[in-house]
Amino acid sequence: xxxxARQNRERVLAAARAEFAAHGGQVSLNAVAxxxxxxxxxxxxxxxxxxxxxxxxVRDDVDALCAHGRELLGDPSPGAALxxxxxxxxxxxxxxxxxxxxxxxxxxxxTALTDCHTAIExxxxxxxxxxxxxAGRTEPIPITDVLIxxxxxxxxxxxxxxxDEGRLDRLLALVTAGLP
Numbered sequence: 001x002x003x004x005a006r007q008n009r010e011r012v013l014a015a016a017r018a019e020f021a022a023h024g025g026q027v028s029l030n031a032v033a034x035x036x037x038x039x040x041x042x043x044x045x046x047x048x049x050x051x052x053x054x055x056x057x058v059r060d061d062v063d064a065l066c067a068h069g070r071e072l073l074g075d076p077s078p079g080a081a082l083x084x085x086x087x088x089x090x091x092x093x094x095x096x097x098x099x100x101x102x103x104x105x106x107x108x109x110x111t112a113l114t115d116c117h118t119a120i121e122x123x124x125x126x127x128x129x130x131x132x133x134x135a136g137r138t139e140p141i142p143i144t145d146v147l148i149x150x151x152x153x154x155x156x157x158x159x160x161x162x163x164d165e166g167r168l169d170r171l172l173a174l175v176t177a178g179l180p
Contacts, residue, residue, distance in 0.1 A: 009046050011036040013060065016053050021095060029053070055113070061092050062116040069123035078131040079180050083172075085127050086150050089120065090172055093154035121147065128179070135180030149175045 015036035019027045029050060033043040047053040065088055075081035125143040132140055153175045157168040 005046075008036070008038050008042050012038060012043050012046055012053070013057060016057060017095070020054075020057070058113070058116055061095070062119055065089060065092055066119045066123040069127055073126060073130060078127070078134040082127045082131040082179060083176050085124065086146070086176060087169070087172055089124070089147075090150050090154040090157070090168060093151055094158040094168070131180040137180050141179065146175075146179070 012032060016027070016032045019032050019035060027050070029043055029047070030040055032053065033040045036043065047056060065085075068088065069085045072081035072085050075084075121143055124147060128141060128143050128146060150172070153171040154168070157171050160167045
């Protein structure tokens with residue numbers, strides 16, 4: 001990809017993140033193009049549909065989240081590493097009014113989302129297993145249960161009072177209290 005095309009793509013992704021954070025699923029591609037300072041044709045060449053744009057954003061975020069999770073596998077405190085990663089996961093889930101974005105994607109891009117979900121499960125599973133081993137836990141906790149709880153907590157946090165900035169962390173502390 002030429003450098004100008006890559007820069008346009010990055011501007012579009014940054015603009016789309018801001019639009020989705022502000023408006024959830026009520027975003028138009030034209031609004032994204034305006035915010036990015038590119039013409040609609042430029043946006044449509046990179047992302048022909050709104051779900052294509054969402055998939056690109058989600059995939060980039062999940063790749064970064066999982067890369068950081070793999071780095072945390074070397075952290076000297078497995079339990080703290082797991083909690084830190086789950087905090088990042090919760091923030092990711094709320095970043096663009098996450099459930100709205102996921103619902104928009106589900107029908108058309110199921111495979112791409114399945115790949116993202118699998119990567120999250122694998123990374124979280126490795127962090128959880130390491131924390132359980134370090135704590136001497138013999139009965140494993142299914143990572144799917146942890147992910148469901150964190151997703152529910154992120155949703156609740158997102159739909160709470162907008163001026164309650166500590167809600168996400170309080171809810172996460174409750175959800176992770178039983179983890180090693």
